[in-house]
Each structure stands twice: as C-alpha cells, then as structure tokens.
Amino acid sequence: MTQAPTPNSFRTGPDEKGLFGIYGGRFVAETLMPLILELEQAYRDAKADPSFQTELNSFLTHFVGRPSPLYYAERLTQHLGGAKIYFKREDLNHTGAHKINNVLGQIMLARRMGKKRIIAETGAGQHGVATATACARFGLKCVVYMGEVDIERQKPNVFRMKLLGAEVVPALSGSRTLKDALNEALRDWVANVEDTFYCIGTVAGPHPYPEMVRDFQCVIGEETRKQMLHQEGRLPDSLVAAIGGGSNAMGLFHPFLDDTSVEIHGVEAAGLGLKTKTKHAASITGGKPGVLHGNRTYLLMDDDGQIIEGHSISAGLDYPGIGPEHAWLNDIGRVKYVSATDKEALEAFQLCSALEGIIPALEPSHAIAHAMKIAPKLPKDHLMVINMSGRGDKDIFTVADILGVKL
Amino acid sequence: MTTRIDTRFAALKKEGRAALVTFITAGDPDYKTSLKIISGLPKAGADVIEFGMPFTDPMADGPAIQAGGLRALKAGATMKKTLALLKDFRKGDDTTPVVLMGYYNPIYVYGVEKFLKDAKAAGADGLIVVDLPPEEDDELCIPAMKAGLNFIRLTTPTTDDARAPAVFTNTSGFVYYVSVLGITGTKAPDLKSVKANVRRLKKHTRLPICVGFGVKTAEQAKAIAADADGVVVGSALVSAVADNLTRTGKPGPGTVDAVHKLVKKIAKGVRS
Numbered sequence: 001m002t003q004a005p006t007p008n009s010f011r012t013g014p015d016e017k018g019l020f021g022i023y024g025g026r027f028v029a030e031t032l033m034p035l036i037l038e039l040e041q042a043y044r045d046a047k048a049d050p051s052f053q054t055e056l057n058s059f060l061t062h063f064v065g066r067p068s069p070l071y072y073a074e075r076l077t078q079h080l081g082g083a084k085i086y087f088k089r090e091d092l093n094h095t096g097a098h099k100i101n102n103v104l105g106q107i108m109l110a111r112r113m114g115k116k117r118i119i120a121e122t123g124a125g126q127h128g129v130a131t132a133t134a135c136a137r138f139g140l141k142c143v144v145y146m147g148e149v150d151i152e153r154q155k156p157n158v159f160r161m162k163l164l165g166a167e168v169v170p171a172l173s174g175s176r177t178l179k180d181a182l183n184e185a186l187r188d189w190v191a192n193v194e195d196t197f198y199c200i201g202t203v204a205g206p207h208p209y210p211e212m213v214r215d216f217q218c219v220i221g222e223e224t225r226k227q228m229l230h231q232e233g234r235l236p237d238s239l240v241a242a243i244g245g246g247s248n249a250m251g252l253f254h255p256f257l258d259d260t261s262v263e264i265h266g267v268e269a270a271g272l273g274l275k276t277k278t279k280h281a282a283s284i285t286g287g288k289p290g291v292l293h294g295n296r297t298y299l300l301m302d303d304d305g306q307i308i309e310g311h312s313i314s315a316g317l318d319y320p321g322i323g324p325e326h327a328w329l330n331d332i333g334r335v336k337y338v339s340a341t342d343k344e345a346l347e348a349f350q351l352c353s354a355l356e357g358i359i360p361a362l363e364p365s366h367a368i369a370h371a372m373k374i375a376p377k378l379p380k381d382h383l384m385v386i387n388m389s390g391r392g393d394k395d396i397f398t399v400a401d402i403l404g405v406k407l
Numbered sequence: 408m409t410t411r412i413d414t415r416f417a418a419l420k421k422e423g424r425a426a427l428v429t430f431i432t433a434g435d436p437d438y439k440t441s442l443k444i445i446s447g448l449p450k451a452g453a454d455v456i457e458f459g460m461p462f463t464d465p466m467a468d469g470p471a472i473q474a475g476g477l478r479a480l481k482a483g484a485t486m487k488k489t490l491a492l493l494k495d496f497r498k499g500d501d502t503t504p505v506v507l508m509g510y511y512n513p514i515y516v517y518g519v520e521k522f523l524k525d526a527k528a529a530g531a532d533g534l535i536v537v538d539l540p541p542e543e544d545d546e547l548c549i550p551a552m553k554a555g556l557n558f559i560r561l562t563t564p565t566t567d568d569a570r571a572p573a574v575f576t577n578t579s580g581f582v583y584y585v586s587v588l589g590i591t592g593t594k595a596p597d598l599k600s601v602k603a604n605v606r607r608l609k610k611h612t613r614l615p616i617c618v619g620f621g622v623k624t625a626e627q628a629k630a631i632a633a634d635a636d637g638v639v640v641g642s643a644l645v646s647a648v649a650d651n652l653t654r655t656g657k658p659g660p661g662t663v664d665a666v667h668k669l670v671k672k673i674a675k676g677v678r679s
Contacts, residue, residue: 017542027511027538029467031563031588034570173473174463186466191589193565291512291538292464304485305516307463 010257010334013325018207018295021331023324026206028294031190040208042113047215052108059104060219063137064094066101068220070227070385075355076368083238083378085371087358087388088224088252097361097390098220098248099130103199105216107134110197117141117192120199121185123150123178123244124315125157126361126390127201132166142166145184147177150315157394175309178319182293202245203323206294210323217251224385225255232383238263238374241387242366243337244281244317246326248389257334266326267370269312270339281310283322284330284337297324313342313398314362316390340369348372349392349399361390362398408555410532411504412580415454416615416636425632427452427677428617429670430508430641432459432475433492434484435648440658441479444648444666445496449503451667452674455581455617456496457535457641460489460509467537469592475645478656486517490529497530506559506580508535511547519547523554533557533580541573548577561585562608564600571611581615581637584608589620592642596621598630605634625676632677640673 013020026036046052060066068089077085090098110118118140122128128144135142144161148170151158161168174180189198203210203217228236239256241249243266256262271280280286283298290299292307300308300320310320329335340348348368353359360368367386375384392399400407419426429448434441448456461476461484468476493505507526514522514536526534534551541548541560548558557580565588566574575582584605586596596618605616618631619639628638644666651665652658 026540026542028540029537029563030540030561030574031467031565031585033540033542034565034567173470174477179464183464183466187469187590190467191587191594193588288516291510291515293466294538296515299512301512301516303516304487305462305513306480307512 006332010329011254013328014207014211018211020325020328023297023327024207024210024295026294027291027296028206029190031193035193036206043109043208043212046109046112052112056105056108060101064100064104065092066219067223067227068092070224070231073356076352079355080372080375082380083375083382083384084380085375086228086236086383086385088220088385090220090248090387090389091358091360091391095130095133096393097126097130098217098251099127099201100133101219101251102201102213102216102247103127103130103134106197106199106212107138107140110140110199111138113197115195115197117143117196118199119143119145119185119188119196120201121145121178121181122201123181123318124394125150125154125161126316126394128166128168129157129160129164131199132161132164135166136164143188144168145171145181145188147171147175147181149176150178150181153315154394177309179307179309186293202247203250203325204245204293204295204297204321210295210325213247214250214254214325217247218254220248220251220387221253221255224252228383228385235259235262236383236385237261238265238382238384240265240267240367240371240384242267242317242363242389243322243326244269244319244363245321246323248387250323250325252385252387253335264335265370266335266337267366268337268339269314269317269366270341271311271313273341274339278308279311280339281312281317281319282339283320284327285339289327292321295324297321297327313345314366316361316363317366338370340366344369346399346402358388359392360388361392362395364389410555410557410580411502412455412506412532412557415504416581419454425635425677426454426615426617426637427628427674428455428457428619428637428639429453429644430457430459430639432461432472432479432645433489434461434479434482435475435645436478436652436656436658436662437482438488438492440662442492442495443663445492446499447663447667448670449500451670453503453670455504455506455637457506457508457639458489458493460486460507460513462510462513465510467590469590469642471592471642471646471649474649486513486522490525493529493531504532505530506533506535507531509537511536511538514547519550523551523556527554527556531556533559535559535561535583537561541576544577552577552579559583564588564604568607571608575612578614581617582608582612583639584616584618584635585620586618587620591620592646594621595623596627596631601631602634625672628673628676629679638677644669
C-alpha cells in the first residue's frame with residue numbers, strides 16, 4: 001500500500017461520503033438509507049443551532065457532573081518512576097463511564113427529531129445503562145439489545161437497565177455477544193423506521209454515526225486540553241486510551257490530532273495474546289480491512305470474510321471491529337495502535353486500585369497497562385494523560401472470579 | 408449485454424405470467440444436498456434462482472436465513488465453494504438465471520475484480536448485495552455492470568418518489584421490492600400496500616419488479632403475481648430445509664423433496 005500524503009489537518013474528516021481515507025461509508029440496507037440521510041441532516045441542523053449546544057452543556061454540567069477532573073496520579077507516577085501521569089476522570093461521570101456524553105447528545109437529537117422510541121446495543125452494559133438513564137430522564141421508551149452470553153456475564157447492569165425502565169432483549173443469533181446485539185438493533189431499526197432512533201454506543205456504524213459520536217465525546221479532549229494548560233501551563237506530551245470501538249479514545253484524541261508534539265497511543269485488547277488468532281479483540285493490530293455494521297474498517301475475520309467474535313477479559317472491548325477514523329489514523333500513522341493482554345490489564349487493575357484508591361474498569365486498565373510499559377522509560381517532565389474511561393465496580397465479579405475469590 | 412435474466416423476463420412477458428424467484432442458501436445444509444436442492448428448482452417451477460452467499464452477520468435477514476447461513480458455514484461453505492456449486496449447477500442447466508445474493512464483506516475480502524471474473528465464469532447473471540446502497544455504487548455496482556453482470560437493487564417502502572431515481576440509476580436485470588419494513592421471513596406483506604407501491608415504482612422504471620420478504624404461501628404468491636412481474640420466496644424454502652433435517656441436523660431422505668414440493672405449490676399459485 002502506498003503511504004497517503006500527510007494532510008494539512010487531521011481533524012477535517014469525514015468527507016461528504018462519510019469517508020476517512022478509505023474507511024467509513026454507508027454500507028447499509030436500502031430501507032435504512034433514507035433514515036441515515038435524514039439523521040445526517042438533523043445532526044447538521046442541531047450542530048448549527050446554538051440552543052442545542054446550550055441545552056446539552058447544561059445537562060452535561062448538572063446531570064453528568066462535568067467537567068470531570070484531570071487528576072495527577074502521584075503514587076502511580078512515583079511507582080513507575082518516569083512520566084508524570086494524569087487521569088482524565090470519566091469514571092466520575094453519572095453512570096460511571098464516558099458513555100453518557102454521547103448518549104445525552106444523541107437522545108437530545110432524537111427528541112429534536114420527534115422520535116419516541118430509542119434502541120441501543122450493549123456489550124458490557126455500560127452504553128445500555130447510559131441509554132436507559134437518559135431515556136428515563138426524558139420519558140422515552142428504551143429497548144436495549146444485549147447478547148445472551150453478555151446478559152449472563154453482566155447481571156447487575158441488566159438489572160440496572162430494568163430499574164431505569166428499559167426493556168432488555170437478548171440477542172440470540174450468531175455468537176450471542178456484542179456484534180450480534182448490534183445486528184439485532186439494526187434489524188429492529190429496519191422494522192421500526194418511523195418512530196425509532198438508533199443510539200449507537202461507539203464511533204462506528206454508518207455515516208454520520210462515527211462523526212457524530214466523536215463530536216459528542218470530544219468534550220473529554222477539549223476539557224483535558226484546558227485543564228492541562230491550567231495545571232501545567234502546557235499541552236501534554238502523550239495520551240493513552242483503551243479501544244474497543246474507540247469512542248473514549250477518539251473523544252480524548254481528536255482535539256489533539258493537529259498538535260503534532262502530542263504522541264497518541266490507542267490500546268487494543270490482546271486477550272490471551274495476538275498469536276492465538278481468535279482469542280483477542282485487537283482489530284487493527286490483529287485484523288484486516290473489511291465491511292461490517294455499516295462501515296469499512298479493520299475487522300477480525302477469517303480468510304473467507306466471515307466475522308470472528310473476538311475475546312477480551314473486558315466485555316466492553318470485546319468487539320470485532322473498530323471505529324473507521326481510528327483505522328485511518330492508523331494507516332496515516334498519526335496514532336500508534338498497540339495492545340495489552342488480559343493478564344497485563346488485570347495487573348494494572350490491581351495496581352491502580354492499590355496505589356491510587358481508584359478501581360478502574362477493565363477497559364481503561366488496558367490503557368494503564370500500556371502506560372506501565374512506557375512510562376518508566378520516559379523523563380520525569382513528560383506529561384502523560386490516561387483516559388480513565390470508566391469505574392471498575394461492574395468488573396469486580398469478573399476479577400474476583402479470575403483471582404479465585406468467592407464473593 | 409443481455410443476460411439470462413433479461414432473456415427469461417422477456418420470455419415470461421410473452422407468456423403473460425409472473426416469475427417465481429427462489430432463494431436458497433448455497434451449501435445449506437451441506438454442499439451435496441444443496442446441489443440436489445438447487446438442481447431440482449427449475450423443474451419444480453422456479454424461473455430465477457438466488458444463491459444466498461453465507462455470511463456470519465446478515466443484518467437484513469430474519470432467523471430462518473440466519474440459521475441457514477450458519478448451517479452452511481458449519482458444513483464448510485466458502486465463497487469458493489459457492490461459486491463451485493454454481494459451476495456444478497450449470498453443468499445441467501444453462502438457461503435458468505442465477506443471482507448471487509448476500510453481503511459485501513465476503514466479496515470485498517475475496518477481491519472485487521477476482522470475484523466478478525470468477526462469478527461470471529461460474530455462470531452467474533446478477534448480484535444482489537444487501538449492504539451496498541446507491542451511495543456506494545463505486546464499490547461493486549459499476550464494476551459488476553462493466554463485467555456483464557446485472558446489479559439488482561432492493562427497493563423498500565422507504566424508497567419514496569424522491570429517493571426512487573437514485574435507486575433506479577445504475578441498476579439492471581430486475582428490481583427487488585422488499586414488501587415489508589423489516590427483515591426477511593418475519594412479517595407477512597400487506598397486499599394492498601404492495602399493490603400500490605408496485606404501481607408507484609413502475610412509474611420510475613421499466614425493469615421488471617419482483618416482490619419478496621415474507622411470502623410463504625401459494626395464495627400470497629398468487630395475489631402478488633397479479634401486480635408484480637415476479638414473486639420471491641426465500642425464508643419459507645430455507646425453513647423447509649431446516650424442518651426436514653434429522654434430529655442431529657443432518658440432511659434426511661425427505662430434505663430435498665420437501666423443498667421441491669413447496670416450490671411446486673407456490674409455482675402453482677404464481678401461474679394460476
């Protein structure tokens with residue numbers, strides 16, 4: 001493949017066809033095409049309407065609790081002995097993760113469009129809980145699709161969603177995990193185009209979702225920029241975030257893409273190791289380009305183009321694809337995509353809990369694991385930001401199980 | 408370029424009747440049985456055959472066709488084998504039009520140019536690729552038409568008069584009207600709305616319009632054939648395969664016959 005020339009800005013995508021380089025696009029059934037065009041128009045209108053942003057900001061402040069702190073992780077920094085590490089505390093948001101930033105944006109857009117019924121897919125349940133929360137707040141009907149296997153793995157979140165008034169529908173097709181929940185949500189949407197809004201949880205899916213979800217998550221990076229300038233008087237030197245579909249990472253990265261002094265690391269889930277071929281969820285470092293769920297991007301698949309479900313200790317990273325903008329940022333070399341195994345994430349999970357008094361979710365534990373590899377070699381004046389994308393309360397059962405502790 | 412599809416629809420027009428288009432997942436429940444099922448379809452009354460190309464994540468399909476695809480994949484189906492199956496079918500039938508239907512990823516991974524060349528050589532006449540709307544025509548539609556294959560478009564109840572011109576540009580062979588909002592094989596089509604929509608779409612295209620999604624019985628087929636140029640039956644046939652497997656999921660003595668019997672019944676409806 002020939003290397004594409006470096007663009008003047010890394011922040012102008014996608015183009016009018018929804019493409020980031022060759023990635024993205026609108027690979028959907030014809031039934032959905034008019035809806036996607038309508039959604040794109042509605043989003044453009046909302047973006048241009050200051051009252052939309054004002055209302056959204058008000059909810060982000062008073063309902064979510066933004067801005068989230070940029071916290072100096074002093075003991076982790078001392079322990080690793082190198083870079084000065086900060087956590088962007090998305091775990092302190094209402095519902096315990098970054099997911100709510102995007103959900104609120106989409107739900108307010110759905111209201112603007114007059115849609116009364118919201119559908120969503122969820123893997124670990126974080127996006128499902130966030131969607132159910134926003135729907136409860138605005139009195140909208142909410143249906144969440146969740147793989148049957150994940151429902152079993154994530155019972156507390158299933159109960160949370162039900163408390164919030166959502167209907168949780170098990171996805172019984174295929175491998176019965178996140179990718180199948182996405183398939184089922186798309187099938188629901190095709191059947192209920194008139195009154196239903198599909199609230200996608202990550203920077204993937206057909207255009208305009210990757211762009212729209214990114215825009216709603218960019219609040220993470222915009223705040224980080226301001227906070228770092230305020231606290232340290234300069235920009236960070238590096239950013240580290242975990243990637244499943246890639247929404248927390250894109251939200252942190254995007255506002256810094258044109259600051260070429262900032263090194264950016266996206267950490268995929270290497271599961272039991274990239275050598276296992278099927279026991280990881282690292283789409284970029286272990287997959288190849290293909291087309292699924294409305295967009296072209298890196299996917300985990302076999303030689304015949306059949307999708308492999310992927311594996312990770314973290315149910316939130318357990319997706320066989322990645323947002324198309326990440327695929328593009330990888331190919332042009334602006335972001336470095338690396339991976340961390342289940343074992344490394346588990347160590348980071350425990351270390352962070354013990355040193356910082358913060359139990360991280362297993363997803364950002366992958367980012368911490370990567371920081372543990374690179375921070376010791378970096379100078380003490382190197383400023384590193386790790387996106388603490390969610391809190392680990394939901395994961396204590398999984399971790400206890402692996403550590404052989406009975407709860 | 409005239410394909411077998413064009414020839415067949417022209418002949419049926421002369422006969423004054425609608426076409427029966429049958430969908431079978433290639434390689435379901437295994438290669439050998441699938442070849443027997445497909446080879447017997449023309450005699451049972453099928454005018455056009457759609458070979459479903461199995462895919463793990465068929466987002467527009469209902470439970471029946473999802474399961475058919477997974478059965479085929481489990482039995483070792485690949486794109487190569489689907490094309491081999493078509494080649495084997497062509498040994499005994501050089502006139503029945505064959506449309507390859509499925510999703511883009513297995514084609515993209517196989518390689519678009521290579522796929523078009525191999526599909527044409529195997530005896531394919533047209534393609535239906537569910538997740539390639541007109542907005543993505545550069546991917547496969549335009550290369551396919553250049554390669555002499557019809558690119559058949561899905562139109563749906565959401566294809567309104569404003570959208571129709573986009574959908575009917577760069578298409579050939581026939582038009583597949585999806586009669587329901589939803590996935591294959593679940594809801595039954597509302598015959599009144601089908602009639603109105605077929606008439607409406609006829610104003611936009613001179614291509615034959617075939618109607619599918621949810622057609623299960625000879626009665627429905629008969630009613631639809633009164634207005635449309637063809638009736639597509641898929642999930643009902645794939646279900647007939649599933650319902651006539653042994654308890655361990657293997658093809659039994661009645662598997663092939665059950666499908667052909669159902670096709671005969673529906674063909675009668677289309678022709679009455």
